[in-house]
Amino acid sequence: MGRSSPVDLEAAIGVFDSGVGGLTVLNALRKALPNENLVYLGDTARVPYGTKSAVSVMRYAEQAVKALHARRIKAIVIACNTASAMALEHLQNCYPELPVLGVIEPGALAACKATRRKHIGVIATESTTNNQAYQKAILGIMPEARIQAQACSLFVALAEEGWHHGELVEQIVAKCLKPLMRGSESEGALDTLVLGCTHFPALSGAIAKVVGSQVILVDSAATTASAVKARLVSEKLLNPQQAPGQLSFLVTDGPERFARVANNFFNEQIDAAGVELVDIQHHTATLK
Incomplete structure (x- = not known):
């Protein structure tokens, strides 16, 4: 199933993780694709994914992508090894019109x-x-x-x-x-x-x-960013803008802690006031 309508090339790349670790992938994406808009979602209310069942991880991942999909995105990057291992194929099936890439x-x-x-x-x-x-x-x-x-x-x-x-x-x-x-x-x-x-x-x-x-x-992280760039090039999805892309941060719990801990993973200072608290659990997943 392909895209039914033209893609907005200035739409963001959606990146999600169970918490802050995926910021290492965001760093690499920022370096490889400096003109792309990026929106990062950390599911901090349910971190860590690494101790959860496969069904739970797939459900969490689907809810995260649904929340990102509502934000005008053109691609998804699963910046979490556990979610990549357990939910990549599921998400690709759920969103055949979007490039969905993992880190594995x-x-x-x-x-x-x-x-x-x-x-x-x-x-x-x-x-x-x-x-x-x-x-x-x-x-x-x-x-x-x-x-x-x-x-x-x-x-x-x-x-x-x-x-x-x-x-x-x-x-x-x-x-x-x-x-x-x-x-x-x-x-x-x-x-x-x-x-x-x-x-x-x-x-x-x-x-x-x-x-x-x-x-x-x-x-x-670096090889994932290269894979994302290659996919965007092959599908003619690169953002034509010359200005640096915009960054947006969403979390499901603790914006202040996220901003503080993020300093251990991200190369740019994150202001807690600019981190948006969102509820993604209201999104209905196909997996129960």
Whole structure:
């Protein structure tokens, strides 16, 4: 099913996440597509998605997109690994007239390009790890790859609270990553590590120190932004305006906390007064 009417090229790209982690993707989109208008929705009332069931995540994601769809958008970016893993296909079916892109496939592609020994580690939330979305995406590109996955949900809390560096953070990171780091290089130790949650880049310094310089860290934010740009180009959806695009922020709870915590993830200062509180739960989802 295609579009039934011409697209407003100045319409915004809708970006959503369960909270603030998706701001790392927003940063990358801002850099790759500086003239595009962007509206970001953080479902902060129901964060985290990483511990929720697949049905709940799909319902939450559909409600988020319905709220964004009412705001004049031309594309959707799922800036959440859990929602990308569980709800991407559902949302694509719900909105066949819109480009709907997630972060899993771009991250998997970047990992396959980066690996030297075809041994890739994935760290993510419990739901994303159990769903095996990254494993499936990587094997779809590189069937011979060896993949190890580890749930590191505690990293989300560290990132949001601004605990990004220091001895204690490194100790926690080391303990969480210990199962992945066994084995010598000759035995085929992993050489690439996918940061499979948009919160995790905030801890990249500590993670890099723990895993060592021989392991390449893959952050899907930049590759996702490149994929979004390529899709907009291919569908002739780029905004023709020359001025910098406008940013809008929506949250489902706690605008003040969102603005404060956002400083750990976003390169621009966010004024809490400019963050709009919205209720998206009144939107009826097709999943009950």
